[in-house]
Amino acid sequence: MASRFLREGRMQSLFIMLGVAIGVAVIVFMSALMQGLQTNLVKRVLTAQPHIQLLPPKEQVRILHGQDAALRVDQVQAPLQRLKSIDQWQAVLHLLRALPEVRVASPAVSGSTFIQRGAASRALSLTAVDLALYQSIVNLSEKLVAGQARLQASDILIGTELAAELGVGVGDKLLVQSATGASRHFTIVGILDFGNKVANQRTGFVSLHSGQSLLGYPGGVTSIDITVHDVYAAQEVAQRIQAHTGLQADSWIQTNAQFFSAIRSQSMANTAIRFFVGLSVAFGIASVLVVSVVQRAKEIGILRAMGISRAQVMRIFLLQGGLLGLGGAVIGCALGILALQLWLQMVQTAEGTPMFAVAIDLTMLFQALALATLTGLLSAWAPAVRAARLDPVVAIRG
Template sequence: MNAIFNALWTEWKLAVGFLKEGRIQSLMIVSGVAIGVAVIVFITALIQGLQSNLIERTLGTQSHITLSAPEEKNIVWMPESGTTHLFNEDQRAQRMRSINNWQDVLTELDQMNEFKAVSPMVSGPALIQRGEAIKSVAVIGIQLERYQKILPLQDYLKLGQLRIGADDVLIGTELAKELGVKVGSKLRLDNGQDTVLVVNVAGIFELGVKELDARYIYLDLKRAQSFLDLTGGVTIIDLTIEDIFQADAVATKLQRLTGLKTQSWIQTNAQLVNAISAQSLSTNMIIVFVAISVAFGIASVLSISVVQRTREIGILRATGAKRAQILRVFLIQGGIFGLLGALVGIAMSYALVWSFNTFGPNLFYIPVEPVLLVWAIVLAMLTGFIAAALPARRAAALDPVEAIRHV
C-alpha cells in the first residue's frame, strides 16, 4: 500500500513540476478552463432561474392536476335491435355536473401521500351587475382553508380582508376597476336561471393574470352551490403534487383509478413545456461545445508539453519509469487543469450571478444549486482527463533511446 502511495506521490510531484516549468502555458489553459466553467455554471443557473420563474408564474394561479366529471356522450337506445349505440358525429353540449360521490373521492385523495393539497370547488358562469354595468364572470365556490394550499390568496390580496362566507366575496382588481367598486360595495349576481344574489365585496385580489383578475369572483362553497343550483355538488377537485413534472403520469393514474376526467398543467400549458424543453436543449448544446473547446485547449497544451519534455521523459524511462507511470503523470496534469480551472470558474460564475441579482433588471432571481457546482467540477476534471489521454499515450509510447537523443 505504501509503495502505491509513494508511486502516486512521485507522479503527482512530476506532474506539478512540469506545470511549474511552463507557467505561462499552464496559466493560459487554467484561464481557458475557468472561463468555460464560468460560462457553463452561469448559463445553466440563468436558465434554471428563468424556468423556475416561468413555472412559478404559471402555476402560481392554478393547480397541478384537476379532476372533473367525465364528458357526456350521445347514446341512443334502439329497441328493435335491443342494443345501445354511441354516436360521435356531433359533440354533445356539456352541462354543469357534479362529480359523483365526490366526498368519497376527496377522502381517498386526502389519504394519498403524493398529494400536497386537495381542494374541491364548484365553478360556473354568472352575470354581475352594478348600476348599468353588466359583466360576465366565473363564480368560484371554495373551501378557503383548502384552497389556500392550492393558491395562497392571502399573498395576492390588495385591499380589504380575506373573507368569504354569508354574502362576502372576493373579486379581482380588473373587475373592480371595470365596475367601479371598492371594498364594501354591493354587487348583484345573476345565474341566468332567475336566481339572484346580492353580495358584499370583502376583498380585492390581483393574481397577475388579467383575464383571471377580470372574471374570477370567489364565494363560499355552500353559497356557490346554492347559487349555481348544484346543491351538495362540486364540479372540480384541484390537486397539487411534489414533483410537478410527474403531473401527466399522476393524472393518467388517477383517471384509471377514479374514472373521472383528469387534466394536468402540462396539458394546459403545452407551449410553456415546449419552451422549457427548447431552453434545456440549448443549454446542453452550449455545455457540450464549451466542453469540447476546453478539451482541445488542454490537449494542445499537453501535446506541446510532450514535445518540449521529450528528453526528460526519455531519461525517466531510462531510469526505470514505466509507461503506465508516464501515462499517469500527464493524466494528472489534465486533472489539475480541470480542477484549478473549475475552482476559478466557479468563483467567476458567483461574481456574475451576484452582479445579475444585484444590478440586473430584477426580472427574476438566479439561484446557484450546490449540485451544479459539484457537477461543474466533475465535468471539468473529466474533460481534463479525456483531453490528456492522447498526449499521455504519446508520451508513454516514446522510446527511451530516441527520446534522449532528441534535441
C-alpha cells in the first residue's frame, strides 16, 4: 500500500527523493572532504614532533614563611629555569612502555650549540636521539634530500638551509661547540628538509651518546618523546603521565592550541552543515506526506471502514517516509562518491597529484543511509498521526 501511494504520486516522490539525494550527497562529500583535510593537517603537524614530550619539572621558589611572615607572594621573583636531566629516566621509560596508550617512547638530549665551518659560524639547536626509536616518532628518512638517515658516533644530520648557508654537503666535516665549552667534529651524513625554513636553518641531529657527552649530560636525557595510539587523546594521556611521574608532560594539543582549536571549529562547522541539511530534508519529506494525506483522505477513510486499524494506517505513511529517505540516501551516496572523484581529478598539485588523500569510509556511508532513513521515519510521524486520526465517515464524505 505504501509503495502504491508512492507510485501514484510519482512526480512528488521523485522530487523529494532527489532532494534527499542532494542532501545526502552534500553530507557525504563534505564529511569525507573535512575528514581528509583534518587527517592531512594533523599528519603534517605530527610528522615533525612527538605526540607528548616529557620534561623535567620546572623549578619553583620555596617561601619560608617563618623567616619573613610579611613577604608577599607576588613580590617573589621566578627562578631561572636551568636545563637538567630527567631523574631516573630509565625507570620512567620502563613505566611509559608498560602503558597501553603509549606506542613508542624515545629518550633525547637537546641543547643550544654553535656550528663552525672555517670562518663562518651558526647557532644550532642540537638534538641527540636513539635513531632506531626516534624514527618511529619523527621519520627522518622521509625528510632526507641527500645522504642517508644514519647516526653513528661522529655523524650529524642538518637542515637544507643551514647546509646552503655554510656551503657544505654530504661528507663534509663540521665543528660543533656546546655552551659547556666542549667541542667535537662531526661528519655530515644526511641533509633534511623539514618543510620549514627556520627548522632547516637551526636543527641538527646526532647520536644519543655523542650528544650526552657534548652537551654535558653523561648518562642523562633532557626529554622523553612519546607517541600514542590515539592522537586526539594525547592531552588526557599526558595528564595521567604527569600525575604518575611528576614530570612536565606537554602534548601536541597543548603546544598547538590554536591549530587544535581550528580543527575543532572545522568539525563543528561540518556537524552544523549536516544538521541543517538533515532538517531541510525532514521538512521536505513531511510536506510531501502531508499533501499525500490530504489527497488520499477518501482512500484512508475507505480503508478504515474496511477494518484497517489506526496503527496500520500510521505504518503505511511511516513506510513511505522511510522508503523516501532510504531511496534518496542510496542515490545521494552514489552522487557524493562521484563528486569526490571529480574533485580529486580537478583539484591537484603542480605535480598532478591530489592535494591530500580522501578516503571513502564505509562506516560513514552506512551512517548516512541510517540517518536519512531515520529522518524519513521521524518526518513522516506527524502526517502518519494525522492520517490515523481521520474519521472514516468524514473522510469518505470529503
